[in-house]
Every structure is written in structure tokens, then in C-alpha cells.
Amino acid sequence: MGSLSPETREGTSQRHDAPAPSHSPRRGPGIAGRNRKGRPTMKLMNSPVIFFTLATSLLAVPQDRLPTLWDATVIVGGLTIPFRLEITHAGAAVSGAFFNGDERVRSTAGSFENGRLTLEFAHYATTLQAKWDGTALTGAYHRNGGSTRPPYPFQATPYQRTAASADGEIPDIAGLWELTVNSPKGESAWKFNVRQSGPEVAAIILRIDGDTGTLAGSYRDGRFVLSHFSGARPNLVEVTANAGGTLTVVQNAKSAYRAVRSAAARAQGLPEPADPTRWTSVADASQPLRFTAPDLSGRPISESDPLFQGKVVLLNITGSWCPNCHDEAPFLADLYRKYRHRGLEIIALSFEEAEQLQQPDRLKAFVRTYGIEYTVLLGGTPDDVKAKLPQAVNLNTWPATFFIGRDGLVRGAHAGFASRAAGPEHERVKADFVAKVEKLLVETVREAR
Known part of the structure; x- marks a missing residue:
């Protein structure tokens, strides 16, 4: 595996650090409903009532308080990415x-004093x-952190609700697509899942390592312009419907794919998108997966530590720089709380x-934010x-994530993690983790061997 650049690490393990144009339409945090053919659309806010409540808070704002919803942009790589920002005051x-x-x-x-806003993540x-x-x-x-x-230059103006509009016929691109790629990791295809409500679209690109997060935008000038920024993985995708029933998908103003x-x-x-359950393995499954590394107090820990003996163990390869790892951490924290009493360690x-x-x-902030109680x-x-x-393949x-049985041997692995924004894909990944953990937990050490 090659080295990862700092730009790669700030976004995903696949580089996604380019932006959306400054003339992108102002849009709400999402869309909900059904498109012209009755397909359900991706629900990005819980209800229109929430959206209306946030928007009306802009009507009268004291000078020592900022409005709630904002049309914001950051400039990355010379291009401008629009996104939605929320600011709230509590005393x-x-x-x-x-x-x-x-x-x-x-x-x-966070703080807001003398007209200066500071938000720490x-x-x-x-x-x-x-x-x-x-x-x-x-x-x-x-x-921060020595970087x-x-x-990224930043600018935001108070949100103004405008109806998305488009001239002429709007292509129906809702559904499941696949992008033909030749990725550095060796993939031949990525999934491209699209929800649509008239001119508004929410989509996601799923790779072997995870996904882009929700790409939201609308149709204008003959194409859909979608963008994403959630503090990480700044991204722009432009989608054009072709006469032959295919799509041209341009990511970050430089990579073009056929869908x-x-x-x-x-x-x-x-070629099909890669199967995350078959992507990573170990060279010899009859041998324990060995490792030694210090914990956050500096104490060396290895696979032979008494804490893990006779337990089902998930060895999770992660990094706090990785957005897909942030997507995964809350799920693993919940999984551990649910099954630790039955013999699960993570x-x-x-x-x-x-x-x-x-x-x-x-x-350390990653651990605090997601309530991580495991090692x-x-x-x-x-x-x-x-x-x-070195045993990993x-x-x-x-x-x-490596799934290790009570006998200390690797029983499977899962590459990447599909976030909540991936909808059904996210639910399938969680269900697969739970099924594997429950299957391993019911085994005794003798049965595992």
C-alpha cells in the first residue's frame, strides 16, 4: 500500500479535496418526498417543519447572536464548495x-464575542x-494539530430560502448506478446511488473504503451540480445525462467517469464493485494475527493480553484523520456496549x-466524542x-476490521465502512457486523478450534 498524502488523509482514503462552483444554487440541507415516477427520495432533514423553524429564526436576531442557518462556502484547490452551516446559541x-x-x-x-465566531471541532x-x-x-x-x-478560506451569509428551478425537461437519474473506474486500490467499479425530487438530487459514491458522504444539489444548465462539505471530504460532482441512458460523472473538476x-x-x-467482505484477508488463517502497540497511556498491548483471551475480538484498523472512520466509530461504540458482557472486545x-x-x-477527542470505551x-x-x-493481505x-474468534484466529474481515448517508448499504454493513459477532459469540473455544 502506498503512502497517503496529507490532503488524502483530511478527506478519505481516496482523495476528494476539490470543490463546487461559486454559482451553485442555494439549497436546503436536503430533499424529501417522491420524484416524478413515485420513487422515494433521500430524506436529508427530519421534516419540513424543522427546516421552516430554522429558517424563520433569521427574521429577528439580536446583535450579540448570529442567525441559525447559513449558506456557506470554503475554497479548496482554487474552487468554491457550497454547503449548509447551522449556528446555535445557548446562553x-x-x-x-x-x-x-x-x-x-x-x-x-465555540464562542461568539465582539463579532468574532470561533467553532472548534x-x-x-x-x-x-x-x-x-x-x-x-x-x-x-x-x-490544527501541527498541520x-x-x-480553507470561508464565507457565509444568512440562509435565504429559494425554490430550485430548471428550464426544460429534467432527466430522471434516480436509482442505482455504477461508475467504471481504475482506482489506485485496484477497484474496477464504484456504486453511485441517487435520490431525486424534481430538480433536486441527493447522491452518494461508495468505494471499497467507504463513501463521499451525501452529495446534494440541483439541476441547471443541462447538468446536476452536487457538493459536500461536513468539516471533511470537500467534494464536487457534476452529472450529465447522456442520450444512450448513461451518465457522465465529473468528480472534483478533474476525474470523469461513465455511469x-x-x-x-x-x-x-x-466488473462489479468490490465486495468489502472479500477484499482483505490474512496470509495464514491458522495462525493468530499478531500485533503490539502502546495504548494512550503508553502501556504496550498485544494480542496475547489476558483481556482478549477466550474472547471474540474485532481488530479495527482506524485513524482519527479518516472521515469513514468517524462514520464507523459510533456504531462500534454501541456494538461494544451491547455485547461486551457476552465476551466481545474491540x-x-x-x-x-x-x-x-x-x-x-x-x-483523544475522537474517543471522547464517540463515547469509545474499548481499547x-x-x-x-x-x-x-x-x-x-505483516500477516495481513x-x-x-x-x-x-478483522473478526477474531475465541480461539484467537481470524474468521473474516471487512474493508471500509458505509456511512449513514449510504442508507440501505449502511444498514447492510451493520447487520453483517452484528451477525458475525453473534455467530462467533455462541462458539466455545473448543468449537472455534
Whole structure:
């Protein structure tokens, strides 16, 4: 597995750091309903009532308080990505939230004093700082923790509700598609799932390592323009419907893909998207998967630690720089709380940038934010993963999880993690994890052998 650039790590294990144009339409956090053919659309806010309530809060705002909803942008790679931002006040406390579909990515601390807004996202090691001039917020989104990467210029204006409109016939692109790719990881296809309500679209690209988060936007000038920014994985996708029933999908203004409907891809014999349960394995399943790494107090922990003997263990390869790992962490935290009393242990083997290894503040905030109670170890930098786990085969995704039986042997693996924004794919992944854990838990050590 090759090394990962800082730009790659800030987004996903697949680089997605380019933007959407400044003329993108202003849009709500999402769409809900049915399209012209009656297909259900992706629900990105819980109800129109919530959206209306947030919007009407802008009508009268004291000078020491900011409006609630904002049309915001960050500039990444010279292009402008629009997104929705929420700011709320509770007494002197201020909090902010990005949106990933209907999911809020909340700040961990915040303040608004003398016209200056500061929102900290400690679990991302980022800070949003901006000045309010009565018309707009202007500032920057900073990457902290010793990062030398430049900040993203930021601007936001109070949200104004406008109806999406489009001239002429709007193509119906709702449904399941596949993109033909030649990815650095060795994939030949990605999933592209689309929900549509008239001119408005919410979509997601699913790769072997995870997904883009919700891409939201609308139709204009002959194409759909979709974007995403939730504090990470800034992304732009432009989609054009072709006469032959295919799509041209341009990601981040530089990578163009051909998309066909999934049923057509099977009929044409095209390569299928990779199966995450078959992507990663171990060289010899008759041998324990060995590792040693320090926990956050510096104490060395290995697979032979008494805590793990006779237990079902999930060895989770993760990193607090990885958005798909953030997607996965709340699920693993819940899974551990549910099954630990039956003999489940989870080990997060986290690979971090060099500056975070010296002072893992972001990882500690990651643990706090998601209520992680299982073992967390520092494995090294992402470049160290092969040396740390030489028995692993095709381990090139963050996250990745090995399922280990009570006998200490690997019984399976899962590459990546589909987020809540992936809808049914997310539910399938969770169900697969639960089924495997429950199957392993009912085995005795003798049966496992």
C-alpha cells in the first residue's frame, strides 16, 4: 500500500479535496418526498417543519447572536464548495454543525464575542474562525494539530430560502448506478446511488473504503451540480445525462467517469464493485494475527493480553484523520456496549500522522466524542501499517476490521465502512457486523478450534 498524502488523509482514503462552483444554487440541507415516477427520495432533514423553524429564526436576531442557518462556502484547490452551516446559541455558549444528509457534525466548543465566531471541532483537529460584519461571516477553516496545510478560506451569509428551478425537461437519474473506474486500490467499479425530487438530487459514491458522504444539489444548465462539505471530504460532482441512458460523472473538476445503471452493468458483463467482505484477508488463517502497540497511556498491548483471551475480538484498523472512520466509530461504540458482557472486545489500532503520534489530542477527542470505551492503541503512521501487520493481505483501506474468534484466529474481515448517508448499504454493513459477532459469540473455544 502506498503512502497517503496529507490532503488524502483530511478527506478519505481516496482523495476528494476539490470543490463546487461559486454559482451553485442555494439549497436546503436536503430533499424529501417522491420524484416524478413515485420513487422515494433521500430524506436529508427530519421534516419540513424543522427546516421552516430554522429558517424563520433569521427574521429577528439580536446583535450579540448570529442567525441559525447559513449558506456557506470554503475554497479548496482554487474552487468554491457550497454547503449548509447551522449556528446555535445557548446562553453564552455557541455551537455549530455541518450537515451530512440529515446527520449533524457538531462542534466540540465555540464562542461568539465582539463579532468574532470561533467553532472548534477537536475530533477533526480543526477550527472555524470568522468575523461577522452584519452581512456576512468571513474567515477561514484551519487544520490544527501541527498541520502545515493552508486553511480553507470561508464565507457565509444568512440562509435565504429559494425554490430550485430548471428550464426544460429534467432527466430522471434516480436509482442505482455504477461508475467504471481504475482506482489506485485496484477497484474496477464504484456504486453511485441517487435520490431525486424534481430538480433536486441527493447522491452518494461508495468505494471499497467507504463513501463521499451525501452529495446534494440541483439541476441547471443541462447538468446536476452536487457538493459536500461536513468539516471533511470537500467534494464536487457534476452529472450529465447522456442520450444512450448513461451518465457522465465529473468528480472534483478533474476525474470523469461513465455511469450505467446497475442492472445494465450486469447485463453487459461489466466488473462489479468490490465486495468489502472479500477484499482483505490474512496470509495464514491458522495462525493468530499478531500485533503490539502502546495504548494512550503508553502501556504496550498485544494480542496475547489476558483481556482478549477466550474472547471474540474485532481488530479495527482506524485513524482519527479518516472521515469513514468517524462514520464507523459510533456504531462500534454501541456494538461494544451491547455485547461486551457476552465476551466481545474491540481493539482500535489507530494510525496517525507523525505530529499526532507525539501528541494525540485529536485521537483523544475522537474517543471522547464517540463515547469509545474499548481499547485504543497507537499503531504508528499510515505508512507503518504493513510493517505493523505483516500477516495481513490487501490491507489498504481505512477503516478495516478483522473478526477474531475465541480461539484467537481470524474468521473474516471487512474493508471500509458505509456511512449513514449510504442508507440501505449502511444498514447492510451493520447487520453483517452484528451477525458475525453473534455467530462467533455462541462458539466455545473448543468449537472455534
